Amino acid sequence: MAEVAEKEEKPKLTKKDFASDQLVRWCPGCGDYSILSAMTGALPQLDIPKEDIVFVSGIGCAARFPYYMNTYGFHTIHGRGPAVATGVKLANPKLSVWEIQGDGDALAIGGNHFIHALRRNIDINILLFNNEIYGLTKGQYSPTSPTGLVTKSTPYGALERPFHAGELVLGAQGTYYSRTIDTNPKLMTEIFVKAAQHVGTSMVEILQNCVIFNDDAHGAVTDRANRDDFQLHIEHGQPMLFGKEKQKGLRLNGLKLEVVTLGENGVTEKDILVHDAHEPDSTLHMMLVRLHPPEFPIVLGVIRDVTLPAYSEKMEEEVKRSGEKSKYTCMDDLLNSGETWEVK
Amino acid sequence: MSETLANGKKTTVEKDKVVLRFAGDSGDGMQLTGSQFSFTSALFGNDLATFPDFPAEIRAPLGTVEGVSGFQVQIGQVDVYTPGDLADVLVAMNPAALKSNLRYARVGGTIILDMDAFDKRNIEKAGFSGNPVEDGALDAYNVVEAPISSLTKTALEGIQLDNKSIMRCKNMFALGMMYWLFDRPLSDTEKYLDSKFKKMPALAEANKKALHTGFHFAETIEALPSMYKVPPAKIEKGKYRHISGNIATAWGFMAAAEKMKRKIFYGSYPITPASDILHELSKHKHLGVITLQAEDEIAAVCSAIGASYAGQIGLTASSGPGIALKGEAIGLAIMAELPLIVVDVQRGGPSTGLPTKTEQADINLALYGRNSESPCIVLAASTPANCFEFAYMATKLAFEHMTPVMLLTDGYLANGSEPWKYPKMAEMPDITVPMATPNGEAYLPYLRNKETLARYFAVPGMAGFEHRIGGLEKQENTGNVSYDPRNHEDMVKVRAEKVERVANYIPEQKVMGEGKGKLLVVGWGGTYGSLHTSVSELWKAGKDIDHAHFNYINPLPKNTEQLFSGYEKIVVCELNMGQFANHLRGKFPKLQFESYTKIQGLPFAVTELKEKFIDLLK
Numbered sequence: 026m027a028e029v030a031e032k033e034e035k036p037k038l039t040k041k042d043f044a045s046d047q048l049v050r051w052c053p054g055c056g057d058y059s060i061l062s063a064m065t066g067a068l069p070q071l072d073i074p075k076e077d078i079v080f081v082s083g084i085g086c087a088a089r090f091p092y093y094m095n096t097y098g099f100h101t102i103h104g105r106g107p108a109v110a111t112g113v114k115l116a117n118p119k120l121s122v123w124e125i126q127g128d129g130d131a132l133a134i135g136g137n138h139f140i141h142a143l144r145r146n147i148d149i150n151i152l153l154f155n156n157e158i159y160g161l162t163k164g165q166y167s168p169t170s171p172t173g174l175v176t177k178s179t180p181y182g183a184l185e186r187p188f189h190a191g192e193l194v195l196g197a198q199g200t201y202y203s204r205t206i207d208t209n210p211k212l213m214t215e216i217f218v219k220a221a222q223h224v225g226t227s228m229v230e231i232l233q234n235c236v237i238f239n240d241d242a243h244g245a246v247t248d249r250a251n252r253d254d255f256q257l258h259i260e261h262g263q264p265m266l267f268g269k270e271k272q273k274g275l276r277l278n279g280l281k282l283e284v285v286t287l288g289e290n291g292v293t294e295k296d297i298l299v300h301d302a303h304e305p306d307s308t309l310h311m312m313l314v315r316l317h318p319p320e321f322p323i324v325l326g327v328i329r330d331v332t333l334p335a336y337s338e339k340m341e342e343e344v345k346r347s348g349e350k351s352k353y354t355c356m357d358d359l360l361n362s363g364e365t366w367e368v369k
Numbered sequence: 370m371s372e373t374l375a376n377g378k379k380t381t382v383e384k385d386k387v388v389l390r391f392a393g394d395s396g397d398g399m400q401l402t403g404s405q406f407s408f409t410s411a412l413f414g415n416d417l418a419t420f421p422d423f424p425a426e427i428r429a430p431l432g433t434v435e436g437v438s439g440f441q442v443q444i445g446q447v448d449v450y451t452p453g454d455l456a457d458v459l460v461a462m463n464p465a466a467l468k469s470n471l472r473y474a475r476v477g478g479t480i481i482l483d484m485d486a487f488d489k490r491n492i493e494k495a496g497f498s499g500n501p502v503e504d505g506a507l508d509a510y511n512v513v514e515a516p517i518s519s520l521t522k523t524a525l526e527g528i529q530l531d532n533k534s535i536m537r538c539k540n541m542f543a544l545g546m547m548y549w550l551f552d553r554p555l556s557d558t559e560k561y562l563d564s565k566f567k568k569m570p571a572l573a574e575a576n577k578k579a580l581h582t583g584f585h586f587a588e589t590i591e592a593l594p595s596m597y598k599v600p601p602a603k604i605e606k607g608k609y610r611h612i613s614g615n616i617a618t619a620w621g622f623m624a625a626a627e628k629m630k631r632k633i634f635y636g637s638y639p640i641t642p643a644s645d646i647l648h649e650l651s652k653h654k655h656l657g658v659i660t661l662q663a664e665d666e667i668a669a670v671c672s673a674i675g676a677s678y679a680g681q682i683g684l685t686a687s688s689g690p691g692i693a694l695k696g697e698a699i700g701l702a703i704m705a706e707l708p709l710i711v712v713d714v715q716r717g718g719p720s721t722g723l724p725t726k727t728e729q730a731d732i733n734l735a736l737y738g739r740n741s742e743s744p745c746i747v748l749a750a751s752t753p754a755n756c757f758e759f760a761y762m763a764t765k766l767a768f769e770h771m772t773p774v775m776l777l778t779d780g781y782l783a784n785g786s787e788p789w790k791y792p793k794m795a796e797m798p799d800i801t802v803p804m805a806t807p808n809g810e811a812y813l814p815y816l817r818n819k820e821t822l823a824r825y826f827a828v829p830g831m832a833g834f835e836h837r838i839g840g841l842e843k844q845e846n847t848g849n850v851s852y853d854p855r856n857h858e859d860m861v862k863v864r865a866e867k868v869e870r871v872a873n874y875i876p877e878q879k880v881m882g883e884g885k886g887k888l889l890v891v892g893w894g895g896t897y898g899s900l901h902t903s904v905s906e907l908w909k910a911g912k913d914i915d916h917a918h919f920n921y922i923n924p925l926p927k928n929t930e931q932l933f934s935g936y937e938k939i940v941v942c943e944l945n946m947g948q949f950a951n952h953l954r955g956k957f958p959k960l961q962f963e964s965y966t967k968i969q970g971l972p973f974a975v976t977e978l979k980e981k982f983i984d985l986l987k
Contacts, residue, residue: 045837047849076832081675084840092837092850097829099678100839101671102701108636108668112675112683113829115659116634120679120829138671141664340659348655356627359620359656360791365610366412368790 038075040065045095051086056207056233057154061093063213068096070214071121071221078121081110083135085127086161086235087154104135107142110149118337121221122149128169129159132188136168143197146225148335150217153190153230158239176238190230191314191328195307200225202314203327207233208247212258212325219327225335232323245318257322259313261330264297267322274298275321282312284321302330381552383598386445388453389547391540392470393462395428395438398540403440404786406547409557411611411788414601415444418753418898420452420972421784425641425724432486432494437469444551446600450752450898452785454974457597458550460543462486462517464495471507479511479593481546483539485518513593515586517542524582528575538579545583551597555580607790614753614782615645617789618686618712621760623656626682629768629800632657634676635684636669641724642780643686643714666694670711674698677707678838680828682764686712688780689731690721693738699773700739701840703864706815706824708767708774708802712760715779717970726970727781729894730945735775736923736952742861744868746770747922749777751897754789756782759920765800770871771823772864777922779895779944781972802826805834814838814848821874822867871924878926882908882915885935888986891962892942893919893949896973900942903978912986922952930957940965940985942973 043065051057068078078096082088084103091098101109110124124142131139131153142149158176159165165178169190173182194202201223205216213231220227232243241248246255257267257275265275266287274297276285285292304310310329317323353359389406391399400421407419422439429436443453455475461467463486474480482502492500501507502514521539528535541558548555559577566573587593612620626633635658637647651660659681663669670685677683683702687695692713702709715731717723735747746766750759756778767774803818805825812834815824827834836848843860844851851857880889881904892900897918904916917932919925933939933953940963941950947964954962965981967973 047837074832075835076830079679079829082839091839094837095835097835098837098839099675099705100837100841101674102697102840105667105671105698108663108671109675109678111661111668112634112636112672112677113679114675115661115672116632116676116679116681116683117828117830137664138668141668344654347653351653351655354655355794356620356624356656357794359623359653360610360793361608363610364408364412365608365791367608368414368604368606 038069040069042075043068043095045093047092049093050089052237054236055086056156056235057087057090059207059210060152060154060213060231060233061090063210064094064217066210067214067217067221070218073121077119078123079113080123080125081106081113082125083130084161085130087125087127088130090125104130104133105138106130107135107138107149107151111142111145111147114147114149115337115340118148118341124149124151126151126153127160128153128155128157128167132168132190132193140193140197143194143199143226143228145336146200146333148225148337150220150227150229153228154233155190155230156233156235156239157187157242158235160235160238164238189314190228192311194228195311195314195329199228199329200331200333201227201327202230202310202329203228204230204232204323204325206243206247206325207231216327219330223330224338225333246323251318255318255322257316257324259300259324259326259328261300261302261327264294264299266297282316282321302327303332305331380595381598382595383600385447386443386449386453387458387551387597387599388441388443388456388475389458389460390439390441390456390470390473391460391543392437392439392466393540394431394466395424395426395436396431397438397462398537399438399440399462402540402544403442405544405558405561407442407786408561408611409548409553410442410444410551411609412557413553414604415446415599416449416602416604417442417444417787418449418452419786420781423725432463432465432491434465434469434495437466439466439470441473444599446602448602450902451972451975454976458547460547462539462543464492464497464501467501468495468497474510476509477511479513480507481513481515481543483517483543484514485516513590515546515590517583520582520586521579524578525575528571528578530571530575534572535575538575541576541579542583542586545580546587548580549584549587549596550593551599555584604788605790609788609790611786612754612757612789612791613645613784613786614750614756614778615643615714615784616649617754617756618750618760618776618778618783619646619649621757622682622684622710622764623650623653623658624757624794624797625761625764625800626657627794628797629682629764629802632659632681633684634673634681635660636663636672636676637661637685638663638666638669638687638691640688640691642716642783643688643691643712645783646686646712646714666691667698670695670698670709674702674705674707674709677702677709678705678828680830682710682768683708684710686714688714688716688724689718689734692731692734696739699745700741700743702773703739703743703745704840704843705838706771706864708771710763710767710774710776712776712778714783715777723970725780727779727895727972728945728968728970729779729896729943730948730968731777732893732922732945732948732952735777742865744865745923746772746774746868746871747777748774749894749920749922750782751894751918751920753782753785753787757789761797765798766871766874768800768802769823769874770821770867771803771826772867777894782895805831807833812836813846815843815846817863820870822863822870869924872927875921875924875926877928878917878919878921878932880915880917880932881905884915884932886915887913887937888915888982889933889936889939890914890916890942890982891919891939891949891953892916893922896942896944899973899975899978903975903982906975907979907982912982914982914986919949922949925956930960933957933960938963938985940982942966942978944968944973
């Protein structure tokens with residue numbers, strides 16, 4: 026009997042298994058719906074038991090995400106998601122930990138935790154829903170809003186320069202950075218799977234639309250008319266080509282990137298840069314992260330994916346070393362160690 | 370001065386208790402000297418209590434008052450509960466040390482000076498107008514002018530060491546003098562030096578030689594009129610070790626973790642005077658300790674909350690400024706009803722305040738320092754050694770009642786040390802976590818134990834218990850987000866009631882004395898030693914005075930009101946502006962509480978307390 030029970034395999038999880046019983050309460054048309062759908066689609070591909078998956082979030086529209094997933098979930102406080110997720114992961118390294126942030130949550134109030142999670146290479150997946158605006162507080166500019174953006178708190182236009190998430194990731198020595206878009210479910214699903222497979226902090230920036238307070242913020246790259254000319258989908262080992270006919274590409278000219286067209290001025294595919302996501306030197310990744318319209322396309326896909334030990338792996342190694350050096354194995358040993366004396 | 374006393378024959382004076390104070394530049398090794406003297410005395414069989422008193426600056430300029438580091442120890446053949454008010458013997462390694470420590474020397478006591486350091490420049494740097502040894506400033510003391518630096522240098526001639534290393538041995542010379550004066554063996558410190566300098570035999574030899582030379586010098590000179598004898602105290606049988614409050618705190622948590630078969634996750638950001646807890650826990654990774662030196666105080670507490678959520682023991686510690694930063698996250702743990710332990714090693718405030726000095730002014734912060742209705746269990750340790758017991762209890766209560774616990778210690782307890790009759794792990798009480806078990810029905814994360822009101826706990830990895838929690842208000846039982854007005858009121862009340870019911874699981878408040886009478890002295894936390902000593906001395910003198918010392922601040926023990934009602938007068942003594950007195954007034958509005966306070970970054974002195982109590986007894 027026991028043998029039969031062991032052989033019995035759990036049925037494969039489906040998209041439906043990951044949807045919780047809670048009513049989803051984002052605004053109609055919000056980009057978050059497609060992200061949620063891509064996530065419930067990606068998780069069954071990972072073959073991780075539901076009970077080993079944890080979604081952690083901070084505060085904001087995006088932060089409601091865990092309530093809609095039928096896994097373990099923890100909706101915490103503003104900006105502190107990466108810190109809570111760090112504790113969850115280090116307390117139980119076998120868990121698959123996902124941390125959901127908005128641009129204000131991750132890059133304003135929680136900026137410190139965001140960069141330090143990356144620096145430590147905690148093995149968690151951070152999803153940054155970047156809509157360049159504060160939604161839940163009803164429309165103030167965010168640290169990713171473009172200079173000059175008119176919002177409720179910047180009636181004469183935002184004075185500040187925006188953060189680019191990818192630059193922060195690379196500056197914080199992140200090992201994984203990818204960028205995707207809420208209008209492309211296929212790419213999102215693919216990238217979520219890849220992020221889960223990467224060991225270390227996987228940072229996924231999702232260009233997301235806030236239909237109420239900052240509609241069409243990413244229109245320059247998402248509109249049907251612009252899509253082909255302003256989205257460069259990169260893949261490791263492939264030339265960086267884009268355009269409707271894949272006739273345009275990126276070439277390195279001195280210390281700068283330039284857009285060239287195949288067949289013009291003697292340009293051939295040999296001149297086009299081939300993407301190396303595994304290159305430890307982040308110089309070229311930084312150049313790709315910074316490209317934006319109208320001069321350049323925006324780069325989507327896995328920009329950086331390098332292998333370095335995750336914090337929890339190093340931690341396990343450290344426990345071993347600590348044990349080897351020590352003379353005691355339990356509290357009674359420790360209490361009796363060193364200088365003690367007996368009063369008789 | 371010394372000459373007149375030197376004529377007498379050397380005698381031995383037996384004393385119940387003696388207080389010693391070592392003072393020198395931060396780099397002079399006074400902390401090491403003091404702890405070696407304490408350790409040797411503990412092995413000799415004395416009871417004792419210590420108090421390190423050091424500056425916030427790591428190495429302030431040499432010879433300045435700002436850079437003086439001190440270490441006080443009281444040894445006794447009777448029970449010792451405090452490091453003592455005033456020193457019978459003060460060792461001052463330079464004029465600045467004398468300048469800043471003279472106020473701690475008993476009039477008529479002995480002051481030992483390194484005369485080599487008393488040159489014109491150092492005397493001026495210390496802020497003396499003239500040479501205090503010559504101008505009569507020290508007439509009320511027995512001054513021993515010892516050329517400690519030059520004798521150390523002469524004694525160590527021929528040892529292959531640079532001048533700087535040789536001069537750093539002068540603290541051992543001073544310690545040697547103290548060992549002669551108190552009739553202590555040198556062997557314990559010799560053993561210590563051999564092991565400390567195992568890889569540098571020349572340094573071990575130099576230090577030991579300085580120690581012996583100091584001992585012989587003290588024996589030879591005629592300036593020391595007598596030897597003190599402090600025979601061993603009558604101490605309860607058992608196995609002892611020396612322990613400071615911060616180490617005891619760390620070990621108490623480790624003991625609880627071992628008992629619960631869970632790991633400690635300690636999220637921490639360095640801060641004086643709490644950092645030693647981090648240092649200690651970091652050494653013991655193989656005993657199930659995870660430490661994270663977080664990017665800030667908020668990440669420290671949040672990572673601990675994450676670890677608790679994942680089923681380990683989430684723990685963080687700081688001092689007042691750091692606890693202030695953690696407030697929002699502690700509120701999250703209260704709302705999510707997760708176990709969490711937060712240690713506040715209190716120091717002088719507000720703001721950066723007096724980082725290295727002690728104070729008890731964070732009781733309001735612990736009780737009320739969060740938005741909205743967010744009650745916490747609050748405990749306070751009262752001696753360096755019982756930090757172990759209360760760290761253990763804090764963990765037990767946090768898990769058995771599924772709510773955050775604040776444990777208050779202070780700089781005085783954290784750095785002070787005393788001999789500790791340590792327990793065996795088998796003697797420590799069990800800790801039972803209310804884990805959810807499969808019962809055929811869907812798991813409800815906010816279903817409660819009817820007695821404690823603690824919710825049943827399920828952690829990631831438990832199949833079939835997947836659920837979502839967070840900082841938004843919860844619907845009862847299901848834990849789903851709820852904005853229902855009645856539900857909110859019910860949930861606020863149930864969280865408060867859960868904390869109140871902890872009173873059913875903690876010991877009743879004890880009192881030292883009759884349990885009724887004229888005056889009850891009430892204290893809490895780190896003032897135990899001085900209050901206990903003052904009250905016992907008055908009690909022995911026939912005064913009608915009792916002492917009740919609180920370790921359980923919120924909730925208070927169940928018998929508190931009844932206990933209080935047996936006294937004509939109650940005085941609450943604390944190192945703040947009267948925060949615990951106000952807490953008691955709020956709880957027991959019918960009772961009268963006098964408040965006696967001190968806010969100088971220093972512990973209470975026994976003499977000042979006795980004066981106040983005698984006054985109240987009139």
